[in-house]
Amino acid sequence: MLQVKKSISSKLLLAIGNEVIAMETMESLIRQLHEIPGKIVMLHDGEYLFHEGNPAKYFYIVRTGQIFITEYASSGRVLSLRLATRSSIIGELPLYESNPVYIFNAVAQSAAEVYAIEFPVLQAYLEKKPQLAVNLLKLISAHMRKQHSKFRDLVLYGKKGALYSTLIRLSNSYGKELDDGILISVPLTNQELANYSGTARESLNRMLSELRKAGIIEYRGHLIFIKDLDYLKEAIQCENCGREVCNIE
Amino acid sequence: MLQVKKSISSKLLLAIGNEVIAMETMESLIRQLHEIPGKIVMLHDGEYLFHEGNPAKYFYIVRTGQIFITEYASSGRVLSLRLATRSSIIGELPLYESNPVYIFNAVAQSAAEVYAIEFPVLQAYLEKKPQLAVNLLKLISAHMRKQHSKFRDLVLYGKKGALYSTLIRLSNSYGKELDDGILISVPLTNQELANYSGTARESLNRMLSELRKAGIIEYRGHLIFIKDLDYLKEAIQCENCGREVCNIE
DNA sequence: CGGGAGTTGTGATAAATGTTACAGGTAAAA
DNA sequence: TTTTACCTGTAACATTTATCACAACTCCCG
Numbered sequence: 001m002l003q004v005k006k007s008i009s010s011k012l013l014l015a016i017g018n019e020v021i022a023m024e025t026m027e028s029l030i031r032q033l034h035e036i037p038g039k040i041v042m043l044h045d046g047e048y049l050f051h052e053g054n055p056a057k058y059f060y061i062v063r064t065g066q067i068f069i070t071e072y073a074s075s076g077r078v079l080s081l082r083l084a085t086r087s088s089i090i091g092e093l094p095l096y097e098s099n100p101v102y103i104f105n106a107v108a109q110s111a112a113e114v115y116a117i118e119f120p121v122l123q124a125y126l127e128k129k130p131q132l133a134v135n136l137l138k139l140i141s142a143h144m145r146k147q148h149s150k151f152r153d154l155v156l157y158g159k160k161g162a163l164y165s166t167l168i169r170l171s172n173s174y175g176k177e178l179d180d181g182i183l184i185s186v187p188l189t190n191q192e193l194a195n196y197s198g199t200a201r202e203s204l205n206r207m208l209s210e211l212r213k214a215g216i217i218e219y220r221g222h223l224i225f226i227k228d229l230d231y232l233k234e235a236i237q238c239e240n241c242g243r244e245v246c247n248i249e
Numbered sequence: 250m251l252q253v254k255k256s257i258s259s260k261l262l263l264a265i266g267n268e269v270i271a272m273e274t275m276e277s278l279i280r281q282l283h284e285i286p287g288k289i290v291m292l293h294d295g296e297y298l299f300h301e302g303n304p305a306k307y308f309y310i311v312r313t314g315q316i317f318i319t320e321y322a323s324s325g326r327v328l329s330l331r332l333a334t335r336s337s338i339i340g341e342l343p344l345y346e347s348n349p350v351y352i353f354n355a356v357a358q359s360a361a362e363v364y365a366i367e368f369p370v371l372q373a374y375l376e377k378k379p380q381l382a383v384n385l386l387k388l389i390s391a392h393m394r395k396q397h398s399k400f401r402d403l404v405l406y407g408k409k410g411a412l413y414s415t416l417i418r419l420s421n422s423y424g425k426e427l428d429d430g431i432l433i434s435v436p437l438t439n440q441e442l443a444n445y446s447g448t449a450r451e452s453l454n455r456m457l458s459e460l461r462k463a464g465i466i467e468y469r470g471h472l473i474f475i476k477d478l479d480y481l482k483e484a485i486q487c488e489n490c491g492r493e494v495c496n497i498e
Numbered sequence: 499c500g501g502g503a504g505t506t507g508t509g510a511t512a513a514a515t516g517t518t519a520c521a522g523g524t525a526a527a528a
Numbered sequence: 529t530t531t532t533a534c535c536t537g538t539a540a541c542a543t544t545t546a547t548c549a550c551a552a553c554t555c556c557c558g
Contacts, residue, residue, distance in 0.1 A: 155447030198404030
C-alpha cells in the first residue's frame, strides 16, 4: 500500500524555491549571538573543545579554524557528523535541558578560535529577544534537514550514498571552484573520510579508487579534486538543494 | 588519530539527567499552539494529509489517530520516518522558508483528526510570544536528537540496528506493558516495519524470524510482543535515553 | 639521511543485505 | 462459500560491505 513510485514532478517542485535559511538570517543570527556576553576560547590542532558525556556548560560559535564533530561507538568506530567552520554553531542541542551533557565530541582539526556563551545566559536572551529565538529555530531546522538528507542518502543508497553525500557536502562547504572541477580545500585522511560514512577505511578506499578509475575524482596533492560532481549528484538523486542545506557545517 | 575507544563512563554520564524535553513543556507547547487560530482536518484511514513536493501551507498538530511520515525514493522504495500520534507536530520544517514545500508525505494510518495552523499565522505568533518560540525550539531539538540517534543506530549497527531501534521506539510510543513483556499496540505489516529501517521486506522478515527463534519477540495476534527488550537495547548499546527522546512520534 | 609512525592500496575471505521466485496463509468482498 | 487481494515465510543466489593481512609509500623527526 505504501509502495508508491515517486514521480519526477515532485522532485522538481522540491528544487524550486527552497532557500531554507537565507544567508542574511544566518549572518544576523551570528551577529546577535556575538552581542551576548561570552568568552573566547583558543584551540590548538587536535585539541578537544569537549567530549561526549561532559556536562554541557557552553554553547559555541566558531570564529576561525575547523572543528570535527564526532561520536564514538563502543566498538571503537568513529562516526563523524560535521566539520564546523566560521559561523558554525556547536552544542546547540543541550539547550534547555535540566542537566545537560554533550552528546558529541568536538575536536579542532586545525588551530581554531571559538566564542563560548553559557547556556543560562543564552536562554535568558532567547526569552527576551524573540527574534533571536526565531532565528535559532530557523538554524536548527536547517540542521535537521541536513541531517535528514544524509540519513536518507545512507538508507536508500548505502555506504556509497553516504560517501557521495559527504563529498557533495564537502564541496559545498570547502570546495574551491576551478575551471575543470572543484577542489576540496580541506586535507582529510581516508580514515577521516570513512568516519563520515560510518564505513571501514578499506571500503572507502575501494570506493575512492573506483571513482578515480572512472574519472569522477582525482588527487591534487593530498586534496580531493572532483571532476564530475554531477555524477555524484545523479547517483544519489540529489535535488540540488543548495549550499544552505547541503553542507557539512 | 580519531580512532579512540569510548569509555563506559561517558555512556553512563549520558544516561544521567537527560530529561531532554519535559512532559510539561510539551503539554504547554501544545496548549499554546491550540490557542492559535486554525482549522480541524479529519482524515480517513489511508488518506494523505500532504505529499512531498506539495506547497507547504499548514503546520499540523495531531489530535487523534496515527499518521505515517514517509518519504519515497525514485527506486520505489519507501522510507518511513515517524508514526505521529496525539500531540505530535507535523510539518514543522518548512517554517520560515520563502517558498516552502513539504519534504515528506503524511498519510493517516487510521482515521485521524489534526489541527492545522497556517504558517504565516504561526510565524506571527512566534515573534510575539517568545515563550512559544522557545518551547518550539525545545521540541525541534528533541526531534533532532531522535533523528540523530536513529541515524547512529543504523550507521553503527547496520539494518539490524535500525530494526532494533525501531522496535524500541515503537515500544516507547505504543507499548502496553504486560507482566511478561511489552505489546506494541499498533498493527504493522512487515512491509511497513521494513520501511522504517529502509530494509527489504524479506530481510526484515528474516531478522524477525531470528528474534522469534531466540525468544526475544513473539506474535500476539498480529501485534508484536517484545519479551526481552533489554536484549534489543544491549545489541545497539542503547543508553536508555528515555521516552522523551527515544520514540517514533 | 635513515628510521618510524602514520597512511594508502589491494587481495582474500567472511558476513550482511538485497533480489528473485514461489508456496502457503488470511481476511474481506462477492 | 468461494474468490481475490494482500500478506507471510523461506530458499537460492547476487551484491555490498566488513574484516584480516600485508606490502608499499610519505613525511616528519632525530
